[in-house]
Amino acid sequence: MRRVIVIVGLFTLLNACDTTIVKSSFKALNGAVWEKDEVVEFTISELDSTTRYDVYINVRNDNSFAYNNLFLIAELASPEGTIQKDTLEYEMANADGSWLGKGYGSIKENRLWYKENIIFPAGGAYTLRFTHAMRKNGNVEGIERLEGITDVGYEIVISKQ
Secondary structure, three states, X not given: OHHHHHHHHHHHHHXXXXXXXXXXXXXXXXXHEEEOOOOEEEEEOOOOOOOOEEEEEEEEEOOOOOOOEEEEEEEEEOOOOOEEEEEEEEEOEOOOOOEOOEOOOOOEXXXXXXXXXXXXXXXXXXXXXXXXXXXXXXXXXXXXXXXXXXXXXXXXXXXXX
């Protein structure tokens, strides 16, 4: 019986690992506050130029995040200097205020779609940058100190398409 439990546990552990993840990283924000001008930046290299990838933005928030949505500016810079810049909006909570992310306790992690089925054709280092673009209704100026975002990261996986 013990042998069966060990085999089932090992099988479960091996199947739980997502072998398609190529790169993944997080950066913690000081005091769970994202300053208006703070750029979260990642350098990504050693990607296969013949493989198609999906790119996700990973955001962790706690209960002090006071908004239903999250607006981000994302930039992907190639080694040649070409920059793709996108303004993105993500829903972070249900209409009843419950968080959409996964996790137990007060921290929720959201895996947010960014790019789908893309190729990184040039060899060298790519740079991925994120800033928040949150504003209160009726205000032109952005929120100076966005509270409740604890970590920002990315994940690159091999596309299944």
